[in-house]
Amino acid sequence: MKDNLEKFISQNRHQFDDEEPSPGLWDRIENSVxxxxxxxxxxxxxxxxxxxxxxxxxxIVASVVxxxxxxDADKVLSENIIRPELKVAQHDTVFVPVVVxxxxxxxxxxxxxASDKNLYAEITQYYDAxxxxxxxxxxxxxxxxxxxxxxxxxxxxxxxxxxxxxxxxLGNGMNIxxxxxxxVQNYRQSIDILDMMLEQVxxxxxxxxx
Amino acid sequence: MEFTDQHRxxxxxxxxxxxxxxxxxxxxxxxxxxxxxxxxxxxxxIAEDILQEAFTDAFSTLNKFRHESTFGAxxxxxxxxxxxxxxxxxxxxxEFLEDMESFDQPDQxxxxxxxxxxxxxxxxxxxxxxxxxxxxTVLTLYLFEGYDHEEIGQILNxxxxxxxxxxxxxxxxxxxxxxxxxxxxxx
Numbered sequence: 001m002k003d004n005l006e007k008f009i010s011q012n013r014h015q016f017d018d019e020e021p022s023p024g025l026w027d028r029i030e031n032s033v034x035x036x037x038x039x040x041x042x043x044x045x046x047x048x049x050x051x052x053x054x055x056x057x058x059x060i061v062a063s064v065v066x067x068x069x070x071x072d073a074d075k076v077l078s079e080n081i082i083r084p085e086l087k088v089a090q091h092d093t094v095f096v097p098v099v100v101x102x103x104x105x106x107x108x109x110x111x112x113x114a115s116d117k118n119l120y121a122e123i124t125q126y127y128d129a130x131x132x133x134x135x136x137x138x139x140x141x142x143x144x145x146x147x148x149x150x151x152x153x154x155x156x157x158x159x160x161x162x163x164x165x166x167x168x169x170l171g172n173g174m175n176i177x178x179x180x181x182x183x184v185q186n187y188r189q190s191i192d193i194l195d196m197m198l199e200q201v202x203x204x205x206x207x208x209x210x
Numbered sequence: 211m212e213f214t215d216q217h218r219x220x221x222x223x224x225x226x227x228x229x230x231x232x233x234x235x236x237x238x239x240x241x242x243x244x245x246x247x248x249x250x251x252x253x254x255x256i257a258e259d260i261l262q263e264a265f266t267d268a269f270s271t272l273n274k275f276r277h278e279s280t281f282g283a284x285x286x287x288x289x290x291x292x293x294x295x296x297x298x299x300x301x302x303x304x305e306f307l308e309d310m311e312s313f314d315q316p317d318q319x320x321x322x323x324x325x326x327x328x329x330x331x332x333x334x335x336x337x338x339x340x341x342x343x344x345x346x347t348v349l350t351l352y353l354f355e356g357y358d359h360e361e362i363g364q365i366l367n368x369x370x371x372x373x374x375x376x377x378x379x380x381x382x383x384x385x386x387x388x389x390x391x392x393x394x395x396x397x
């Protein structure tokens with residue numbers, strides 16, 4: 001059972017919290033609040049990028065397979081351009097010549113070159129943004145360390161070389177599905193390397209600051 | 211402070227690193243937590259130091275907060291532990307009241323007006339600060355912060371029965387101090 005003192009305190013509890021800290025205390029606290037742990041957030045981004053890449057590959061493969069279903073079932077998807085041939089009918093069966101788009105390994109004239117270009121642009125745009133983000137983080141964490149940024153530049157130059165090669169392969173009528181898959185793989189590899197560099201730099205700077 | 215959905219979203223905003231959210235959490239909890247630290251330590255500048263450490267620790271370890279309690283309860287626990295560490299580190303030690311004679315005074319329920327209420331609050335606060343650190347901590351945690359004796363035992367690393375005993379002694383001593391205070395004798 002509460003006595004009068006306990007009752008008084010219980011009933012007037014809020015009156016006992018009448019003191020306030022000095023106005024400048026928040027400034028001291030704010031200065032010591034750490035920035036969000038970007039390294040931790042890298043993993044969800046990396047994972048999200050993997051999922052996105054997997055989805056794109058599945059979409060590409062699905063598109064190619066669907067296109068194939070409109071052809072004769074005996075035709076196999078290859079890297080060679082299918083040359084149209086005219087067959088002279090000897091019976092009542094008529095072979096209709098199919099116009100083949102020389103830039104693609106498909107005979108479905110409903111698939112336009114523009115959609116491939118859009119897909120290429122979409123992929124490169126997404127991954128270029130991912131890489132730019134990591135480059136900025138490395139710049140920030142390493143305080144613009146020349147050696148580290150030189151390595152980053154080398155990696156980005158490698159991506160440019162591989163992408164240029166990919167573009168040439170697209171123009172040469174190579175299998176779109178395989179080309180896009182290679183494109184995504186190139187980007188994923190570079191992102192993994194940049195992630196590892198970022199992790200390494202973070203660990204080194206953490207050790208220095210201990 | 212009652213935990214509300216609004217506060218939960220605010221904590222999530224802090225987790226995302228939104229600086230305005232940190233400030234808002236500080237605004238909501240700083241006064242109550244400061245008074246917790248002040249009651250336990252008795253010194254405003256020490257209470258501020260503890261408050262700064264507690265908020266910094268809380269903001270740095272938000273990933274460890276799993277909403278198993280209210281954020282306020284979680285933060286208060288951090289503050290209480292830091293106060294205890296401070297009191298324990300002092301050269302005077304963390305003392306409790308020894309056996310004392312039971313204090314027999316009629317326990318009349320007073321009737322206060324607003325001015326008398328404020329004066330009584332002041333008296334009680336000053337009298338609490340006259341208790342030894344250990345007894346003051348037990349009384350503060352039970353009477354003001356709402357912990358039960360089992361929780362107090364875990365915080366102070368004493369048994370539940372010790373907490374109960376120390377609370378009874380602290381309460382009796384507090385009443386004695388209040389009865390003997392000049393303001394009481396003026397009434």
